[in-house]
Amino acid sequence: MIVDDDCRMRRKLERLLLNSGYRVLKAESSEMLLETMGHTPLDLIIMEAALPGLSGQETLSKLREGKQRCPVIILAKTATTDDVIKASKLGAYDYVLKPFVDQEMLKLIGMALETGRFMRSPVSIDQDPVQTSGDHLVGRSQPMQAVYKAIGRVAPTDTTVLIRGGSGTGKELAARAIYQHSKRVNGPFVIVNCVAIPESLLESELFGYEKGAFTDADRQRIGKIEYADKGTVFLDEIGDIPLSTQAKLLRLLQEKSIERIGGKRPIQTDVRIIAATNADLEAKIKTGGFREDLYYRINVVSLSLPALNERVADIPLLADYFMAKFSTSLGVRNPGILPEAKAILKRYHWPGNVRELANTIEKCLIFSKGRPVSAEEVSYLVSGKETVQIDIPENFDAVVKRWVRNNMSSGKSNLLTDLTDHVTRLIIAETLTACDGNRSQAAKRLGVSRPTLLYKLAKLGLDMPPSEETDK
Missing domain, CATH: 1.10.8.60 (Helicase, Ruva Protein; domain 3)
Structure with a gap:
């Protein structure tokens, strides 16, 4: 919905959005907006700051009181620093000065709509979903049961979470499930893909900047973390963040404050950080690619997603x-x-x-x-892709069957767990020995992630010394 008392601006935005395939509603005042929202769900609001009657900030306050999960982009002819900060604290997605560049506005609209969709779309934890609407974490296996339990335990807290797992295992879904089941569910949920944003832009994207901080900084900009105040920030692929930005993240986690680029004072902010990576952070720490102190700050609770x-x-x-x-x-x-x-x-x-x-x-x-x-x-x-080929000894099945029958006749229980743990222990120990203690190489040969291997070593009580020289 476009909310502006200037009919020319309404028409301009309407044409821009219609030509890009969006459906558009229009209003001349905040009162008309609030009336429409009473019976029509909206995905995005683009609103003039200086409206007759209720101002933009007063409208933001009412939307926040009503717990509306609809991103709001504020438009203004001029703006002071206080105006921008107040709008951000009240939940405005961004503050755009008129006149704006059409392509930049469309890019911003796309990002805001994606944020709104993630905030509104629940992620159900279903072992066997019968509904296909929304997104689901699916699976009955033991590794997925462990994931469900971990999400249930950590979601209601404000604890920083590190989600580990390979590409395509569902790290973003797990992060959204934590957000959807948290007490911050009515606050923003902001996703930052640390790989997709160039290093030179990542810091300003996260922390914002002051006017004049660098060339082309012709106005103040609020960063993703400041926008997400009282909400959650999901840092996808945190292992690829440059060291200079890592230092600023460490300050955020330690002091609950940030500083915009070119800023001279700290800004207090209340956000929960959920991070994800498919990288071997421990190896990055050894080579100086990741800060050890930041690692311990983000790794308060670690959640490992199993490979398929x-x-x-x-x-x-x-x-x-x-x-x-x-x-x-x-x-x-x-x-x-x-x-x-x-x-x-x-x-x-x-x-x-x-x-x-x-x-x-x-x-x-x-x-x-x-x-x-x-x-x-x-x-x-x-076809033509690698398939799992396991060379099973001919007498293996007979040995297992004989073991099961012998233990059943003696009245023992927990047969599946005991045998599985025993075989798993043998396979892992022998693989590590063959890899000279190199855990990363052993994990690759076993077809599991390194965090999963470390978890199994601890669970099974395997005290295998790592290779200091080659375990990278």
């Missing part, structure tokens, strides 16, 4: 979920997946994890032409 090949039993559930989800979004009938096709999906290694599985299922649905997805179609899509 560590929870193979969940693949059929995920395949059914994605088939239902994509058939809804594509507007086609869900033909289902044949059991033999699911068996092939379970044998594939999935280096791209859940994201790769989702892409594969979407392709299967498109090419199935309404028929149940067959083994041949799945084989075609994963």
Whole structure:
């Protein structure tokens, strides 16, 4: 919704948005906006600061009191530092001076809409979801049960969380689930992809800058962290943040304050940090690429997401979920997946994890032409890719069967856990020995992440000395 008492500005913004495929509502006053919001859900509000009647700041206060999760971009002909700070504290997504550049405004609108969608879209923790609306963390496997329990324990707190896992394992979904189940759910949820933003721009994106701080800094800008006051900031791929920015993040976590580029005074801010990485931070610390003191500040609670090949039993559930989800979004009938096709999906290694599985299922649905997805179609899509091939000794099955029967006859329980832990302990110990204690190399050969290997070492009581020279 565009809220401006200037009809020319309303028309200009309306044309810009309509030409970009957006649906637009218009209002001349804050009162009209608030009346509309009573019966019409909005995704974004673009509002003039100096409106007749209720001002922009007064309207922001009312929106905040009503716990509206709708980003607001404020437009103004002029603005003092106090105006910008007050609007930011009241939850304004950004403060834009007129006249604006159309392409820059469209980019800002896209970012604001994405932020609003993440704030409003719940992430359900469902072992076997029957609904396809919204986003879901799916899986019944033991590693996923551990993830669900960790989210449940940490979400209600304000504790800093480090989410670890490979690309495509669902780190962003886990972060959103923590936010959705936290006491900060009515505050902003801001995602910062630390890899996608150039190093030269990342610091200003996070902390903002003062007018004149550098060339082209023709006005003051509020950073993502300051905007997210009383909310949550998700720093995706924190391992790629440059050292100079790491120092500022450390100050934020220690002192709850930031300083804009070119600023002369600290600004108190209340945000929760959730960070994620697929990097080996411990190895980065050894090579000087990551600050050890920051590592301990962000690693208060660590949550490890398993790779898909560590929870193979969940693949059929995920395949059914994605088939239902994509058939809804594509507007086609869900033909289902044949059991033999699911068996092939379970044998594939999935280096791209859940994201790769989702892409594969979407392709299967498109090419199935309404028929149940067959083994041949799945084989075609994963042909030429690495599959899991395990050389099992001929007498292995017989040994396991004999062990089970002997222990059952003696009345023992917990057979599955005992045998699984015993075999896992043997495999990990032998792999580490073969890798001369190099845990990173052993994790790669085992097909698990390094954090997962460290977790299993602790859980199984394996005290294997690491290789000091080569464990990188």
